[in-house]
Amino acid sequence: MMQYLVILLDDTSVSYCHADNPYKERRLINLDDLRAGIRYAMTENLMIQFVYPDYALPKEYLDVIDTIDHHDIVPYPLKGDVVVIENGELRVENLADAVVVVRLKKAELFDSGEAIAATLPKVQRLNVVVTDLETFTDEDLKRYNTLLDQWAAVLNAEYLHGRTPQLNLLTDRMMLTKPNHCNAGVENITLAPDGRFYICPDFYYSQAEPVGDLQSGPAIPNQQLLRLDHTPLCRHCDAYHCRRCVWMNRQTTLEVNTPSHEQCIVAHTERNAARRLLESIRKEATFMPEVEIKEIDYLDPFDVRKEW
Ligand code: SF4
Incomplete structure (x- = not known):
């Protein structure tokens, strides 16, 4: 609706x-x-x-x-x-009450690890949007993993002090028990x-x-193709924070209901980092007991499609 x-x-x-x-x-x-x-x-x-x-x-x-x-x-x-x-420049003065969106290319993201870590305690919510997600390689994922863990360490310290800044790449999945996609259309x-x-x-x-x-x-033609129940991979996926971007799907696979490999591996790298963050917070305190993020051994749900 x-x-x-x-x-x-x-x-x-x-x-x-x-x-x-x-x-x-x-x-x-x-x-x-x-x-x-x-x-x-x-x-x-x-x-x-x-x-x-x-x-x-x-x-x-x-x-x-x-x-x-x-x-x-x-x-x-x-x-x-x-x-x-x-343009990759994080300027968050007087933005404590706003949701801050920063749009970055991958190269800018990799140069912004410290800046993002320093920004997290100053904002209520930071949404990082990588605009060339389709270029991610396996090598990039290793760097990305390191960055996510660096930001998770900052968030862990904040949460244990009773502060709850949000970073879409980590805390969304940590708090979701069902998909929260963009649902455009x-x-x-x-x-x-x-x-x-x-x-x-x-x-x-x-x-x-x-x-x-x-x-x-x-009047959207074939609107059902935009819905989760018509998306063969995504409807089995528990990277609940993923945007499931139908525009990116169309750009990369020519099908609005078929994601690119890159969209999936990036989202699962975030999912797994959120799992680690959740575990590390729970070592010190009871936190979101209703959320379970299982350990998995794949990054692209396409690789385990036969199990469904
Ligand atoms: S990670 Fe891939 S399969 Fe999962 S919701 Fe996102 S686009 Fe769909």
């Missing part, structure tokens, strides 16, 4: 997920389309997430936005519920500045076909 409507306010709205936004020219959503999008969300009982560009919006837009309860996703240094930092849909619906912002940024407009509403 749909729960969220993402509204990209401008063609240059910040990207907060895997795809880069290639648009450089400003184009605000038409004010009537913005009103119609809000009406649609009210009719369908959807929570709106507005995604902002890096410039101040005209007052008439802000007045319309303020007519409805919503969340703001903004580029740093604007203030919002979710603040997105790009199933639980959320995106309205773009062209007044049309897309499965998610990344589909718009990569110039995919729209899936409906404001006159007739969204």
Whole structure:
């Protein structure tokens, strides 16, 4: 069931997920389309997430936005519920109350181990998004494992002192007992500045076909393929924190319901690091007793598909 409507306010709205936004020219959503999008969300009982560009919006837009309860996703240094930092530079001053998203390429990630470790105690939640996940090699995984353990040591110390900063790569899986995927096109849909619906912002940024407009509403062809129960590998998988990114699936395997090997091995490396973190916290204290992360001997569920 749909729960969220993402509204990209401008063609240059910040990207907060895997795809880069290639648009450089400003184009605000038409004010009537913005009103119609809000009406649609009210009719369908959807929570709106507005995604902002890096410039101040005209007052008439802000007045319309303020007519409805919503969340703001903004580029740093604007203030919002979710603040997105790009280009690998972690700047978290005065962001203690926000969810901080940092988008990085793999090489930047490997250069940011210390910076991320130092940031964790200063934020409520840090979401690290690696934008070239499909390039991960086995060698990269070893480096990644070391980084995850380094961040886990910081989190372990924080949790044992009663503080609970979150890092999507580690603490999400540690606290989940069922999948918490992105569910684009199933639980959320995106309205773009062209007044049309897309499965998610990344589909718009990569110039995919729209899936409906404001006159007739969204109509996603073969929508069942976006659902977990139509995803042969993912529905058996317990890397519950994985985004199961259908956009990345389409980019890498040409099928929205088939993940790439890289998406799976990275998610399982995080899963296993979360398992180690959970064990190390539990050596000192009772913590999330309802969560069980089993020891497994594979990183890609495709390798054990015969067991299902
Ligand atoms: S790790 Fe792979 S199989 Fe598991 S949910 Fe993610 S994409 Fe699907």
